[in-house]
Amino acid sequence: MPLDPETFDALIAAIRRFVAERLRPLEERVAEEDEVPEEIVREMREMGLFGLSIPEEFGGLGLTMGEEVRVALEFGRTTPAFRSVFGTNVGIGSQGLVMAGSDAQKAEWLPRIASGEIVTSFALTEPGAGSDSASVQTRAVRDGEVYKLSGTKRFITNADKASLFTVMARTGGEGAHGVSAFLVPADLPGVSIGKPEKKMGQQGAHVCDVNFDETPVPVGNRLGEEGEGFKIAMRVLDRGRLHIAAVCVGVAERLIADAVAYASERKQFGKALADFQLVQAMIADSKTEALAARALVLETAERKDTGEPTVLEAAAAKYFASEMVGRVADRAVQIFGGAGYIADYGIERLYRDVRLFRIYEGTSQIQQLVIARETIRNGG
Structure with missing residues (x-):
């Protein structure tokens, strides 16, 4: 359900001021230091930006797609690195959970994602699987009440800041139908993060490798059924x-x-x-x-x-x-x-x-x- 027009207009006006007065003056600094200042991240949390697309029942703003793209238009008027700070929480890092998560999974994670306490990341791309995303080779082998997760993900946005990854891994045969999705906390054993890559542009928005070495992921952290990940x-x-x-x-x-x-x-x-x-x-x-x-x-x-x-x-x-x-x-x-x-x-x-x-x-x-x-x- 959309926000009432007056509330949404006030949100857009606040974001427009934030972009013009706080973010644009910092563009050169962020490019040189390859880091968004922590005080800016804190202000983004206070504005509710990490929860734009999270339903209101879980502490988010619950914006419609029409409202979300209006916010994205405003953030396009500054370096894209600023939007990336909360972008994975709004989009690819949270929406799998919103769309396919169980009630228990949503209750556990979404309020903290919406507040920005948790930064999420989406781990699909691999050294050998980019555009051919159905060919992921990271494997999740069930062992009782856990899956042992092993493999490497590449170019993962916000990986070095993330507390929670949505990981696509192979639980079955080849092709799209063999891929399942998992919620993987960053502090589980066997999870390690590579150093941020040096990039052509978008300094301040980090991408890293994420490695899983026999990481024990509880069965309750699977999103949907086996084979539904793709x-x-x-x-x-x-x-x-x-x-x-x-x-x-x-x-x-x-x-x-x-x-x-x-x-x-x-x-x-x-x-x-x-x-x-x-x-x-x-x-x-x-x-x-x-x-x-x-x-x-x-x-x-x-x-x-x-x-x-x-x-x-x-x-x-x-x-x-x-x-x-x-x-x-x-x-x-x-x-x-x-x-x-x-x-x-x-x-x-x-x-x-x-x-x-x-x-x-x-x-x-x-x-x-x-x-x-x-x-x-x-x-x-």
Whole structure:
């Protein structure tokens, strides 16, 4: 059930101020230190950001998908690392539990996830399983009332901060039907976390390997039945793709605003860059694409909130929005010219940051396959 309009408008206004006054001034510091300051994390907890998508009965805000993407749009106007602080709690790290968890599992974990006491993480990708997510090799072998979990997960967001992992592991034969999902506390024996990877962009948002060595996971920590893990993962990613698409739109809108401000002030040949038609063409293309992506995201979120299937539409939104923001970032660098290549202006940082959007939560090529498959299945 959506928040009443007045309450939701107040939430958006508070987030907009938080982004503008607290987060944007810290962007360069976070990029240099590769760490989000703890006082910012604390403020995010106090604002309820870790529980945006957690039902109200468990202490969250219980936002609808339409409301969640509006929040994601606002957080797109700063470095994506800030959103990643709570992003796994809102999306891939918690939604498997929300969708498929038992009453006991929800009661045990969701209140602490919503408060930010627990940071969650989603452990699907492996050294040999990325886009081919049905081929995971991490194994969970049942031994009485526990599963012995062994394997390595790679590029896991927030792994070094997480207290709880949703882990996809093989309990049966090959293929998607042999994969099950487990809730794995980080303090169980045999769990070890690798050092944060050095990345092209999104400094401050850490990804690490997670290793499991005969980790004893109680049977009661399995999500759903054996063999349902892949289905749970795909449902989680379906929602996550729409969230990421909204972030892409927010970043694009930030880049357009920065490019327009710079083009209006920068003088060449005796007039502002914004007066040149070829610069105007780049601005026009960027604005048009961002508006189209925004409309697709909001329409798909509304459709999801009515209970309609959105597999195709979520994939299309993520595909179009992530490709769109890459083009907008490239044009922004071009409009800034030499300044766009210099770190002090921040444009080159966002240019690197947005490159990841075309890869995680399913690459653009995976989205194309999903879109084509669903379109053919539905007869066009």
